[in-house]
Amino acid sequence: MHAQIWGFSNCYWELRRQRPRLKKLKKLLMENPYDGPAVGSYAGGGAGTEGFWRILDFDYEMKLLGHVTQLVDSESWSFSRVPLSACLEELGSFEPKAMIEHCLNCYGRRYSIEDGQVMHALDEDKVCRATAQLLLQNAVKFNLSEFQEVWQQSVPEGMSARLDQLRGLALLDRSTKPETISLLREEDLPEDTLERFNSLFSLREKWMQDDIEPYIQDLCGEKQTTGALLTKHARSSVQSGFKGVMT
Structure with a gap:
């Protein structure tokens, strides 16, 4: 008995690892966020979220x-x-x-x-970062030096607030006088790579590489670097001795 050959194929499908896309799930969950038990309904018992993702x-x-x-x-x-x-x-x-x-x-x-x-x-970094977000979320822009002073006063005594804790959360503008800081969360940007770059360059015509990297790091595929991603979607430039990118 011989097996019958129906045809040949010179192509195949390959399974590749991709980053999870969770924005739709988060959007659904944000329609009904949990902000604590209803007034008068809690007396030290279990949370009303049992059995549900909130x-x-x-x-x-x-x-x-x-x-x-x-x-x-x-x-x-x-x-x-x-x-x-x-x-x-x-x-x-x-x-x-x-x-x-x-x-x-x-x-x-x-x-x-x-x-x-x-x-x-x-975790000092997580606590300080969350405190910074709380301060920044209600202001369009904040005087950087004033923000740093208020921020340090707002974190628990014994913790140190540092600007490197805000990568992917806040955007510094050192080109203005005085220098400013504003909220820009990576998680609020589009998931699609091209849309992400369009969104970022609509905010700034030119970016310093250190400033843009936190906002594109999650777009990198397996074994891909932010440098390779920037080479594909932006042009390199040098400003005052610092490496920058533009569209």
Whole structure:
């Protein structure tokens, strides 16, 4: 018995890894963000989000973080040793315990010590970055030096606010007098590569390479560099000794 050959093909399909596209999912979740339990409906029990995927309202998320950092300060805990059980016990009467734990997981690293007690080490960069977003979200532009002063005063005592913490979150303009800073979140830009570049160059005709890289890093494919991406979609230039790009 012989197998019958029906034809030949000189092409094939290849499976390639791609970055996940999550903006549609986030857009759906943002239609009904979770901003805390309804007034009068919470008495220290479980969160009303059980069984559902919800995204936290940013202001509510910062409220939770404020509770945690204030407790750390009042108890004189180290930022690197924040006990989960004590946080839940102290703050559980104000907010759902699941939300307190979620906040600690988002802004800290979870680990266990010798006796099995669960601890969290708060991440200075994440806390400072979120605080900066809270300050910037209601202003079109901020005087850079004034912003840095207010920002440092707003972060928990003992943490240091640095501009490198704001990559992909805020845009500095050093060409103006005074220098300014404004909110520009990478996650708010288009997912499509060409649309992303069009959006960025509609904001600025010319970009310094260090400024644009945080906004295109996620577009890079496997083994692709931001330099290769810029070579394909922009032209290189040198301004005052610094490497820049333009359309």
